[in-house]
Amino acid sequence: MPSDRDTLLSFGFEEARVDWALKATAGRGLQPAMDHILENEGKPIPDNTSTQSDQPKGEDVDEDEDMKLALSMSQEGGQEAK
Numbered sequence: 001m002p003s004d005r006d007t008l009l010s011f012g013f014e015e016a017r018v019d020w021a022l023k024a025t026a027g028r029g030l031q032p033a034m035d036h037i038l039e040n041e042g043k044p045i046p047d048n049t050s051t052q053s054d055q056p057k058g059e060d061v062d063e064d065e066d067m068k069l070a071l072s073m074s075q076e077g078g079q080e081a082k
Contacts, residue, residue, distance in 0.1 A: 004030045016045045
């Protein structure tokens with residue numbers, strides 16, 4: 001059985017966008033990742049998405065903040081907190 005990543009790539013989604021969605025949804029599955037991709041269509045992909053797995057854990061504290069922001073935005077539909 002193909003992984004969620006392989007499935008999303010087979011649908012024709014861009015590799016960096018798939019990786020961003022899987023990280024932003026904390027691996028909750030195919031549907032949340034696909035929802036993230038569709039909700040963020042046309043938005044720029046964070047720069048650290050493609051290189052995050054190449055860096056040793058804890059090297060860049062800002063990465064954790066970026067991921068929290070991406071997750072928060074995906075859960076709130078991109079609306080600013082009041």
